[in-house]
Amino acid sequence: MSGAAPGSEREMAALLRQGEVAAIEWLYEQYGRLALGLAYRIVRDDAAAEDVVQDAFLAVWRNAKAFDADRGSLRTWLLAIVRNRAIDHVRGATRLASFPPPLWGSVRLGRATPAPSAEQFPDAWEAVSLELERKQVREALESLPQQQRESLELAYFEGLSQSEIADRTKLPLGTVKSRMRLGLEKIRSFLQARGLEP
């Protein structure tokens, strides 16, 4: 979207549904580097990561009408698709559920008052806000005990099931389950304590 002032996620979601190519360009400008970072973190290969990102953006384009901005952010939806496609790539496309429903919300700033919607902030602020979120999420992960963090990362970034994680870490299955749950709850508490509402 060269030369154009990009709009908010909600505006862009509406334009995506209308089939506006400019909206996918905006999405790429906003999150292309993050999407590629995520894909690379999973597949560990530049060319494969780019293929995954290309595939994910096309999936967003083709399924834009299914996206409901009231139920989550475009960013969350895009990244969930990238993650699933990347894991499909690593595991030889054996997973069944490779296209997540767009129902996961994103972190929203504001705790005591209703979270402001994305369109209320100019685009440059959205980028700043994203950096703030990313910094807080990294700190939240770093605050976890190493074993909890490992369980989350093996599940999210390597796509391992709870049984596979138990095998990999040589821990009882019940321990793995509780570490995943506890890890997520601690991240949520950490972010909430800093005014972020996952």
Added chain:
Amino acid sequence: MTRLTCAEVEPLLGARALDALPQELASQVDDHVRGCADHAETLAELHRTAAVLPLMVDDREPSPALRERIIDLVRRETAGSEPQDERRQPVRSTNRQRNVFQRFRPAATRLMLAASLVLALGIGYLVGIRTQPELRTVQLHGNQLAPEAEGTLVYAPGQSSAVLTVSGLPALKAGQVYEAWLIRNNAPIDIGVANTDRRLVLRISRDPTSYQVVAITIEPGEQAQPTTNPVIAANVS
């Protein structure tokens, strides 16, 4: 399909949120959650938390060809699915600014114009121009965090001088300040703080047209970088 009890589902929710259950077990959990409000809420919270995990990865710079490939494929699909359609309007190049002005509230307009006039005269004095400079204004409107806030930025393009006035800001708690920012290329620059009562008047020794956004946050003391979202903001250029 066996229906799971609450006690059986409880320890599986973390793994379900992380997509770490075998397909059949995941389906059983989903089936339970459809009929259990408590676990539906818990799973939704865990899902939202799991969804922030990708934010921990570092950006990676794509090859220039990737963008071209994606846009080319999208355009080809668009052209293939239906002919180039005149009803599709191009994205407005200034839709953000237009939206800002569409939210202009008539009741506040007169006050803002009056403020702008006063500020405009002030700018003329500040920049030392005898003849009236070409003055421009940007209106700022508070968001849900500051629904009563209204503001005006008055500036003369090309001059390193501007005035920002905002009223109706949320009351500050002990130790808090209003902090104003100009943002260029995602980099916020502190342009001043105040702890006045719900209002702010700032003289800015910068040319606002060199920046994209003007914004105010409420901070726990002056910060080098914003730590909260703005309560009022607008695009400048």
